Amino acid sequence: MNENKSEQIKIHFLSLGYLYDEIDYDLVIFNTCCIRDTAEQKIMSHIAVEKQKNKKILISGCLSQKLKNRFEIFNINNLLTKNKFIDITYGCDNHCSYCIVPSVRGHLRIRGEEEILREFVYKIRFNKRIVLLGQNVNEYPDFHKLLQKLCSIDGDFTVNFLSSHPKDFTDDLIRTIAVNKKIEKDLHLPLQSGCDRILELMNRKYTVAHYEMLINKLRRLVPDIHITTDIICGFPTETEEDFNETIAVVKRIKFDACYIFPYSIRSGTRAAAMPQIPFSTRKARATKLINLMRKEKKQLSNN
Ligand code: SF4
Incomplete structure (x- = not known):
C-alpha cells in the first residue's frame, strides 16, 4: 500500500512541475509506516538528518497521524494516477492486538463500486496487472462478486489483491479464484x-x-x-x-x-x-x- 501511495505522491509532484533528484533537492517526502517500531525509529532519524540540512519536509502515511500535533497537515491523498494499485477499502476495525493500524488509519471505510470500476477501467488502459488493496480486502461486501465484475471487463490484464484475512476468506472467493483466468494464482x-x-x-x-x-x-x-x-x-x-x-x-x-x-x-x-x-x-x-x-x-x- 505504501509503495502505491509513494508512487502516487511522486507522480503528483512531477505533474506539478517538480523535478526528482535524490542528490540535489529542496523538498523531501517521507511516506511512512509505523506498524513496526524499527521502521518508526528509522524514519525519525532520517527526519532529524533532513531537518539539520534545513530541507523542507513532507510526511505522509500513518506516522503523520501520530505526529499531527507537531507538523502542519496537507492532504495529498485521493490522487487519480496511472499506477497499478487500486484501493478498495481504507482503515480497519479488526483490532488484532499487536497492530497499530486501526488507531492510525481509522475505521473501515468501503469504497463505492462505481468509483472502483471507473478507476479500474481507466487503469487497465496503462497496466497489464492491477492490484486491489485494503488492510483486509476480504471485508469488501461480496468481494468475490467485485472480482467477477472487474474480470468481466474486456482487456488483456490480470488482477491480484492484498491483504487477505483468513477469518473472512470465503468458499465463494476460492471458487472465483479457481475459475477465473484473469485472477493471479x-x-x-x-x-x-x-x-x-x-x-x-x-x-x-x-x-x-x-x-x-x-x-x-x-x-x-x-x-x-x-x-x-x-x-x-x-x-x-x-x-x-x-x-x-x-x-x-x-x-x-x-x-x-x-x-x-x-x-x-x-x-x-x-x-x-x-x-x-x-x-x-x-x-x-x-x-x-x-x-x-x-x-x-x-x-x-x-x-
Ligand atoms: S486485520 Fe490487518 S490491519 Fe487490521 S488490525 Fe489486523 S493486522 Fe492490523
Missing part, C-alpha cells in the same frame, strides 16, 4: 502464528485448523496456487511449545514463501500491555524459522 494469506492460544491473544478470530482447511481447499481447487504468509515470532507469552506448534504448521503447509518477523512492541496496542518475552528470544525464534524455510526451499529445489 498468487495468494498472500497471513497466518501470524501456528498456535491457537497465541492466535486468540492476537485477536485473529480463526484457528490453525480453519487456516489449514482453507489452504487444503485452495490447493484442491486451484492446484497451481502459490501461497505466501506472514509469521510473528515471540508474541507476548509465547512459550517454546507454542513456537514449536508454529514450526510444525509451517512444515505441514510448505508455503512458497514466508515473511518472518520478531514481534515488535507498538505502544497503545493491547499486546504492548501483555507480559513480554526478551527481544533476543523473539529474534532467535525468527532466525530459527527463517533457517528452516531456507532448508525446506533447498530440499524442494534438490528434489
Whole structure:
C-alpha cells in the first residue's frame, strides 16, 4: 500500500512541475509506516538528518497521524494516477492486538463500486496487472462478486489483491479464484502464528485448523496456487511449545514463501500491555524459522 501511495505522491509532484533528484533537492517526502517500531525509529532519524540540512519536509502515511500535533497537515491523498494499485477499502476495525493500524488509519471505510470500476477501467488502459488493496480486502461486501465484475471487463490484464484475512476468506472467493483466468494464482494469506492460544491473544478470530482447511481447499481447487504468509515470532507469552506448534504448521503447509518477523512492541496496542518475552528470544525464534524455510526451499529445489 505504501509503495502505491509513494508512487502516487511522486507522480503528483512531477505533474506539478517538480523535478526528482535524490542528490540535489529542496523538498523531501517521507511516506511512512509505523506498524513496526524499527521502521518508526528509522524514519525519525532520517527526519532529524533532513531537518539539520534545513530541507523542507513532507510526511505522509500513518506516522503523520501520530505526529499531527507537531507538523502542519496537507492532504495529498485521493490522487487519480496511472499506477497499478487500486484501493478498495481504507482503515480497519479488526483490532488484532499487536497492530497499530486501526488507531492510525481509522475505521473501515468501503469504497463505492462505481468509483472502483471507473478507476479500474481507466487503469487497465496503462497496466497489464492491477492490484486491489485494503488492510483486509476480504471485508469488501461480496468481494468475490467485485472480482467477477472487474474480470468481466474486456482487456488483456490480470488482477491480484492484498491483504487477505483468513477469518473472512470465503468458499465463494476460492471458487472465483479457481475459475477465473484473469485472477493471479498468487495468494498472500497471513497466518501470524501456528498456535491457537497465541492466535486468540492476537485477536485473529480463526484457528490453525480453519487456516489449514482453507489452504487444503485452495490447493484442491486451484492446484497451481502459490501461497505466501506472514509469521510473528515471540508474541507476548509465547512459550517454546507454542513456537514449536508454529514450526510444525509451517512444515505441514510448505508455503512458497514466508515473511518472518520478531514481534515488535507498538505502544497503545493491547499486546504492548501483555507480559513480554526478551527481544533476543523473539529474534532467535525468527532466525530459527527463517533457517528452516531456507532448508525446506533447498530440499524442494534438490528434489
Ligand atoms: S486485520 Fe490487518 S490491519 Fe487490521 S488490525 Fe489486523 S493486522 Fe492490523
